[in-house]
Amino acid sequence: MNKLLNLLGFAVFFVLCxxxxxxxxxxxxxSSWVQAREGYTCWAMSKACGISLDSFMNxxxxxxxxCNYIQIGHDYCCN
Numbered sequence: 001m002n003k004l005l006n007l008l009g010f011a012v013f014f015v016l017c018x019x020x021x022x023x024x025x026x027x028x029x030x031s032s033w034v035q036a037r038e039g040y041t042c043w044a045m046s047k048a049c050g051i052s053l054d055s056f057m058n059x060x061x062x063x064x065x066x067c068n069y070i071q072i073g074h075d076y077c078c079n
Contacts, residue, residue, distance in 0.1 A: 030059070030077035042067035049078030
């Protein structure tokens with residue numbers, strides 16, 4: 001019985017975590033995304049978003065150094 005309650009508790013916790021991740025994106029005001037692909041740069045993604053490079057970097061918490069390490073397949077916020 002204790003194992004079942006522990007498993008149920010974990011399942012509820014997991015589901016709550018999933019919902020909180022989704023709502024954080026909305027709370028941060030991000031409604032548009034661009035997915036990094038091989039060869040993409042911060043500049044290219046900012047242009048795909050239709051925003052300035054500075055806005056793109058600020059929105060995603062990036063700096064010039066981190067733009068050298070774009071994560072392929074990662075979604076970056078456009079707004």
